[in-house]
Amino acid sequence: MAALIGMTGDWDLAEECAQDAFAQALKTWPRDGVPRRPGAWLTTVARNRALDRLRRGAAEAAKLREAATLSRAHDDAPGGDDSGIRDDRLRLIFTCCHPALPLEARVALTLRTLAGLTTAEIARAFMVGEETMAKRLVRAKGKIRDARIPYRVPPAHLLPERTAGVLGVLYLLFNEGYSASAGADLVRQGLCAEAIRLARALTELMPDEPEALGLLALMYLHDARRATRVDGSGDLVRLEDQDRTRWDRAEIEEGTRVLDAALRRSRPGPYQVQAAIAACHATAAVPADTDWAQIAQLYGRLAALLPSPVVELNRAVAVAMADGPAAGLALVEALGAAGALSGYHLLPATRADLLLRLGRRDEAAASFAAALDLAATDAERRYLTRRLAELSDRQ
């Protein structure tokens, strides 16, 4: 069921297809015998049923696109491409990420042409109006045509600098799949699979580029947790509450293996550092085993490479875990005062959490309420509402 839900994002559909698969089994197994791997048989039948249903749903054009992406992802050999430069998707992505295009256009174009997101979905992801995004895409395609941006993978001497741009786009693409910035669904596995596929292809093309390896490692380590990120109602599950036995161990091992390969190059970069942080979490068998001091230090290194208030906020969380909530709160208050994160719901949410741990319940409640006002997805809203409710329940 989990696989179907993750795939289709549609609980009712998943349930019906699962039931259909069981019904099918009841019909054919007495006749043909029980298959050697009944679970896989059921999953395949249910999956094909789901794909079938999605294809026939004219109104669900978005899910159709996703189904196409997914079936492509599932059909490919796990070993990845060996086509290198001939991979049409790579040609396309380097063209979409050409430096002559404005950055936001590069991202939008990649999402539109490679991931098949609708203009509306991309608009939501970047918090602009649909018409604005449509114009952005039209102008970008127009520029490629009018200025004659070549449709190709760049020649060797240009490849390193052009790669940085591509990595940025893939990272954004993965994040779109990992946590939608608006709407009811938190996890969109199809986009993650697409991003991982493209990132893996890139590492095969550029095996000596450590940041490409770092990005792939980061994606694997995040993706390994996808089964536990969201619970049965589609609500956010905190890292410390996630059932670690349901983390994909094979994917974690692959992620750490790829990260080690990257680090051997001795050319650190932001993706490698972020992957190292993810690896700290992924390799802790229980939350209590987490090396928070190491994580805080890594966020410090990340801040040096990629100065950003969001990175500072994450560092504050790690510091709170390593040195106590008061230490973390001091950093959070400083960030609040600096004003760079106004409008970002995780700032008041983090503040609320730290205040609660310090026993300052009324202030915590006020902060959770402030975070609720800023939350962008239904899942985030439900999570914050629940935390607020827990607070008043425990009076």
Place this chain on the structure above:
Amino acid sequence: MKYMMLVCADESIELSDEEQAQIGPATDAWVTEMDGRGVRLEGHQLRSAADATTVKVRGGDLLIADGPFAETKEQIAGFDLLECADLDEAIEVASKHPVARFGVLELRPFWTD
């Protein structure tokens, strides 16, 4: 594809005597190379913005003013007409122009049907 390459620089930038002396010969060398490659069709240095004149006709009236048309820090100092296979080649040609090191070059594709 033809591109108009506008060579722009901040006229108030102070170059060292050495840099100033270098520009002329370096530009000549660039012109020679690009003419030879067939990517440069023609071009010329222009007088400074102080020598510019703007022309407008509004409501039948001819309006002339001391130029340039846009009050920007960087002004057009010269132009070259390029013919390149694609934008990447035009970028490579432009990047080798000596003014690229302290000014900015704009590549504007020709309108084609």
